[in-house]
Structures are given as C-alpha cells and as structure tokens.
Amino acid sequence: MAATQKMKIFKLCMLAGVALISSVGAAAQAVTPVQTILGDAPSIPKNIVIMIGDGMGPAYTSAYRYYKDNPDTQEIEQTVFDRLLVGTSSTYPARVSGYVTDSAASATALATGTKTYNGAISVDTNKQPIPTIMEKAKALGLSTGVAVTSQINHATPAAFLSHNESRSNYDELAQSYLKTDADVMLGGGQKYFPVGLIEKFEAKGYQYLSDFNLLDSVKQGKVIGLFADVQLPWAIDDSDSNKLSKMTTKALELLSQNNNGFVLLVEGSLIDWAGHNNDIVAAMGEMEEFANAIEVVEQYIRKNNDTLMVVTADHNTGGLSIGANGEYSWDTAIIRGVQASPDFIANDALADGDWLARVTLNLGFEPNEDEISQLSRARMQGKEVMITSIKQLIDSRSNTGWTTGGHTGVDVQVFATGPAASLFAGYQDNTDIATKLISLLPKVKSQPNK
Incomplete structure (x- = not known):
C-alpha cells in the first residue's frame, strides 16, 4: 500500500475517533444526574443561586465525606457535594498577583468574569469598576441578595455588590451598599453599619434586623439583617447552628416574590476562616452548615425547576491534608x-x-x-x-x-443542578463561570414586578 494511502486511512481513523469522543462527551454532558429529577425544566433559568464555600478546596469536600461516614456500614455514603459534582475551576488572579488568589480577586472573577489583582473589589487592574452579575440582574428587573456568615461587606459579598480598590475599606464598602439596591442582605457586620447609616437604609425602605430571632417575622420587602458585630459564631458553638440555612431559606422566600426572577449569593464564609486557623473541628462544622444550605436550595429547585444553582469555592485555604x-x-x-x-x-x-x-x-x-x-x-x-x-x-x-495558614493555588470543584447546569461540566476558569452565568440573564429588561 502506498504511503499516501496509508496516511489518508490514518487521518480518517483519527477523525472518526475524535467524532466518537465528541459525541460521547456531548451525550454525557447533555443531562446531569441531578437534572433528571427536575422533570420538564426550562433550558434557561429564571433564577440563579450562586453558592461559594470560601476556602473550600477539594480536600474539604473529601474530608466532609469521611467526617459524615457511618462507621457501622461497609459503604462510605455520598454527600451533597458528591451528588452535585460536575467540574473543576482554576482560581489564579491577574498576572500581577501571581498564581495564588485572595478572596477579593477570586470573587471579582466570579462576579464579573474579569481577572484582577489580589485585594480588588470588582475593579480591574487599572482600578476601574467592572459591572457585576448583581448589577446587571438588577438593571434587568431581577431581585438580588446575599446571605453570608462573615460580615456582609467582606470580600466575597462586596465583590458581587460593590466596587473598591481595596477589600480593607470596610467602612466605604458599607456606605456603598446604599447604592446597590440589593433586596436582601443577611450576615454579620454591625461594627461597620453605625446607627446613622442604618437610618439611611431604613429611609430607603429597608427593614433592619439585629436579632436573628426576628428573621421569621419578615414576610416581604427589602431587608438588611446584621446578626453579629463581625462574623457569625462558629457553627459548632452556636446553639442555633443552622443560621446560614435559615438565612438562605428566608432569602429564597423574599426574592422569589419577584416574578421576573432573582440572583442570590450564599457564602459559607467561615470555612475559610477555619482553614486560616488550621482548625479541623471548626472547618467540619462550617462544612456541615454549608452542606445544609446547599440542600435547602436543592429542595427549592425540586419545587421550582426554573432555578439554577452553581456551587464552587473561591480558592483553597490551609492546605488541609487528610492524613x-x-x-x-x-x-x-x-x-x-x-x-x-x-x-x-x-x-x-x-x-x-x-x-x-x-x-x-x-x-x-x-x-x-x-x-x-x-x-x-x-x-x-x-x-x-x-x-x-x-x-x-x-x-x-x-x-x-496542614501546609499553610494562607491560601494555595490548587483548582477547586464546581457543583451544579437546574436548568443549564451542564454548561458548568468539565474544566473551566473562574471567569468562565461568571461569563456563563451572566449569559443566562434575560436579554431585555422585564416589566415591573406585579
């Protein structure tokens, strides 16, 4: 057989192999296992819930699996993280900050789709503001909200709601929240919201809560709830240890009253703080409560199949080692x-x-x-x-x-369910997650909510 004929046959075989791999890959990504429970769900979500386990590198979800394992059975039981896993994400910041990100740069990437320097709150490397998914959603007539276990003006929620050249400018960020028009803001941070500032929020129609027990009394409208001076208590020490789950439930209840849809950020903030402290006990307590909050959203999606949930981490903290x-x-x-x-x-x-x-x-x-x-x-x-x-x-x-009291540069996991969940399968960068989420927003402004 001539050499040219052999080459042609080789090329045809290669093309056939690529086509087969592509078709199998497409079929695998067409429907995620969790999507099958949603029935006839729309292809584009009406609502988007973004959940971030701050500092929750891959070792944390593995550790949580073994932490929850029933030692009396042969099987190692799956967790919600195992059930919803679809892909991975890189987290590196803009080149000026190297390979290891902080929460501000990573949250900016997840909120805007743009890389920036460590410490930046949704501004680019030239310190110019970048529109966030929350701002875009609000402009399109959707409701927006955050529920976190840190102060609400900490790096991650701030990057979704505001802009600043430094995450450390807590007072400026708190003041800027008056302009965000976010509908729900729940977490800690009383220290940064003095009486005069709270009065300005109330003048704009916000209900202010400092007592967590009053959260159930809020039935509609805008709310700012600050339930600690800075961060909420460690879940393991809290007699009311399901605060993040309850804030998530209330946020979903309030935001879903907008017929145009909503975008909600939920952050398990203190996973990261436990990682910085190299505290495995507090870390597993925070993982437990974050898992509970994910299951709250998962149950909501079972009843509202027009809602997409994407869960990830902004980076890995502590270099946790299982063994x-x-x-x-x-x-x-x-x-x-x-x-x-x-x-x-x-x-x-x-x-x-x-x-x-x-x-x-x-x-x-x-x-x-x-x-x-x-x-x-x-x-x-x-x-x-x-x-x-x-x-x-x-x-x-x-x-x-543990390898460090800081962050590491490893890739993190991505979990998803609901309409368009398959978009997040496989490897992607954190900026890709934002770009995909923003692409799922409505193309034109909706009519006022009725």
Whole structure:
C-alpha cells in the first residue's frame, strides 16, 4: 500500500475517533444526574443561586465525606457535594498577583468574569469598576441578595455588590451598599453599619434586623439583617447552628416574590476562616452548615425547576491534608467527638475550677500525661497559646495535616443542578463561570414586578 494511502486511512481513523469522543462527551454532558429529577425544566433559568464555600478546596469536600461516614456500614455514603459534582475551576488572579488568589480577586472573577489583582473589589487592574452579575440582574428587573456568615461587606459579598480598590475599606464598602439596591442582605457586620447609616437604609425602605430571632417575622420587602458585630459564631458553638440555612431559606422566600426572577449569593464564609486557623473541628462544622444550605436550595429547585444553582469555592485555604506524618490513617471519630471549637475550649479552660475535666469533656477523649503537661503549660501562657495547643492535640490524635495558614493555588470543584447546569461540566476558569452565568440573564429588561 502506498504511503499516501496509508496516511489518508490514518487521518480518517483519527477523525472518526475524535467524532466518537465528541459525541460521547456531548451525550454525557447533555443531562446531569441531578437534572433528571427536575422533570420538564426550562433550558434557561429564571433564577440563579450562586453558592461559594470560601476556602473550600477539594480536600474539604473529601474530608466532609469521611467526617459524615457511618462507621457501622461497609459503604462510605455520598454527600451533597458528591451528588452535585460536575467540574473543576482554576482560581489564579491577574498576572500581577501571581498564581495564588485572595478572596477579593477570586470573587471579582466570579462576579464579573474579569481577572484582577489580589485585594480588588470588582475593579480591574487599572482600578476601574467592572459591572457585576448583581448589577446587571438588577438593571434587568431581577431581585438580588446575599446571605453570608462573615460580615456582609467582606470580600466575597462586596465583590458581587460593590466596587473598591481595596477589600480593607470596610467602612466605604458599607456606605456603598446604599447604592446597590440589593433586596436582601443577611450576615454579620454591625461594627461597620453605625446607627446613622442604618437610618439611611431604613429611609430607603429597608427593614433592619439585629436579632436573628426576628428573621421569621419578615414576610416581604427589602431587608438588611446584621446578626453579629463581625462574623457569625462558629457553627459548632452556636446553639442555633443552622443560621446560614435559615438565612438562605428566608432569602429564597423574599426574592422569589419577584416574578421576573432573582440572583442570590450564599457564602459559607467561615470555612475559610477555619482553614486560616488550621482548625479541623471548626472547618467540619462550617462544612456541615454549608452542606445544609446547599440542600435547602436543592429542595427549592425540586419545587421550582426554573432555578439554577452553581456551587464552587473561591480558592483553597490551609492546605488541609487528610492524613499526615507518614501514616495512612485519618481518625474522624476524634473530630466528631469534639463538642466545641478550640476557641471555646480554650476560653473555658482559662476559667477557674477544674479546667482539665472541662477540657476533657469538650474534647471527647482523655488526654494522656504528656498531652496534659502540654495543655497545662499552654494554659499558663494565655488564650492564643491554649487554642494552638488544643488544635495541635486534635490534629495529632486525628492525624490531620496542614501546609499553610494562607491560601494555595490548587483548582477547586464546581457543583451544579437546574436548568443549564451542564454548561458548568468539565474544566473551566473562574471567569468562565461568571461569563456563563451572566449569559443566562434575560436579554431585555422585564416589566415591573406585579
């Protein structure tokens, strides 16, 4: 056979192979497993819910699976993250900031589709404002809202609602929220919203809440709820530990009253804060509540199949390692047995009385003699040293590892369900997520809500 004929046959085989792979890939992406429960859903969503697990790198969702596993069964049960996984996302910022992003640059990418420098709140590298998905949605007649466990003017919600050259300008960001016309703003941050500013919100028709117990009383209209001085309590320490779930439920209830649709941001903010602290106990508590909030939205979508939910992380925090020290083990029973955050345990240990008995009760296991000596020395050096000692003890017993107190540059996961969920399958950049979400907004302004 001539060489030219062989080459032609080779090329035809290659083309056929590519066509087969493409068709299989298209078929695989046509319907995600979760979409099958939605019935005859529209192809374009009316409502969009964006959920961000701040700092929730891939190790966090794996750790949460094992944390929730029932040790009495052979099967390792799936979590909501396993059920909704569709793809991955890169998170790097603009070149000027290298490969490892902060929350501001990543949230800007997710809100606008544009890369920027670390610290920027929806401004480009020249510090010029970039329109956000919330602003575009509001201009098209949709309602908008945020529900977060940090202060509402923290980096992630701020990048969706406002613009500033620095995430650290908390007071300026709080003032700027008057201009956003967002319908629902729930979280912490009383420190940044003085009485005079709250009065201006009320003059614009907002209901102001500082008592979480009054959230149920709000039935319609705009609301700003600030339920802590800065961040909300750690979920593991909170007697009302489902605050994010309840804020999400209320936000969906209020925003869905707009017949034109809505865009809602929900952030599990304190996953990141636990990661910065290298605190596996607080991290799993925050993951639990974020998972609960995702399931709230998932249930909403089952009843409202015109709603898209996209869940991701802005970056990875802490370099969490499931297993450490050369040992092939990770003891979730130790972590599940801890009854409070290391912060709470340390505070309690500094009080008068039998501190060791209280520490033992909160830890859920009895420290050995060497561990007691370490804790005793730490207690004499104050709260921060005591917190560190307790975290190190839990890490040692559970074989949990950390590589940093900051962020890392690994890709994060993407989860989705609802109309157009298949758009988010496979690898993408965080700017691609924003571009796709913005493309799903209405093309023309809707008539006023009735």
